[in-house]
Amino acid sequence: MSATAKASVASEINRLHAEVVRQADDSQKCLHAALVAAWQAGQLLLAEKKRVRRTMGDGAWILWLGQNFRASPRTAQKYMRLAESVADVSALEGLSLRQAYLRLGIATEPKSRANSAHVDELPAHVRLAGKLLVAIKRDAAHTPPERWTAFRQDLRALYDHLRRIFEAGPPNFAGPPLSNKDQP
Numbered sequence: 001m002s003a004t005a006k007a008s009v010a011s012e013i014n015r016l017h018a019e020v021v022r023q024a025d026d027s028q029k030c031l032h033a034a035l036v037a038a039w040q041a042g043q044l045l046l047a048e049k050k051r052v053r054r055t056m057g058d059g060a061w062i063l064w065l066g067q068n069f070r071a072s073p074r075t076a077q078k079y080m081r082l083a084e085s086v087a088d089v090s091a092l093e094g095l096s097l098r099q100a101y102l103r104l105g106i107a108t109e110p111k112s113r114a115n116s117a118h119v120d121e122l123p124a125h126v127r128l129a130g131k132l133l134v135a136i137k138r139d140a141a142h143t144p145p146e147r148w149t150a151f152r153q154d155l156r157a158l159y160d161h162l163r164r165i166f167e168a169g170p171p172n173f174a175g176p177p178l179s180n181k182d183q184p
Contacts, residue, residue: 031096035089038097042083045069045076081106 001009052064065073078101085104086092092100101108136155143151 028094032093035092035095035097035100038079039082039086039089039092042079042081045080046083049080078106078108 048064049061052061056064062073065076069076082100082104085106092103095103098108100106139151140148
């Protein structure tokens, strides 16, 4: 690769890095703006709730919300709890609305997976292998050295069986078995 091409690649990498930094900064600003808007809406909702209850009675608040607020009563409740919890929203600088709710103990629903990209579930053998590795690592940390030998012997039969499977390859496998240097 020529020096000019290397400089061009480096220039593009740095341009993209600058874009990442700018977009991340814009994202933080948007998250804070959403938090401020929710806090301000909460302040207004609290004031309106007092007014509605004073002029129309306690039961009128839910009716007022249903007619005038374009979100759920639960959202209104979270906005009001946010406004009640902090006198100055700048105390929550750098947090998303969800992070602020969590920090203040305001219950939130789990994030919905409905709009996220579909990711296939891992095959059962991969999930089980992962669980086995986690268990081995966890138990290894708490197993006294004298019991570690017994632990290894318990797993030796499984290791030998799996090794035969991997060395033989899948059914109808035409390639040579793995050599010792190919094994992890």
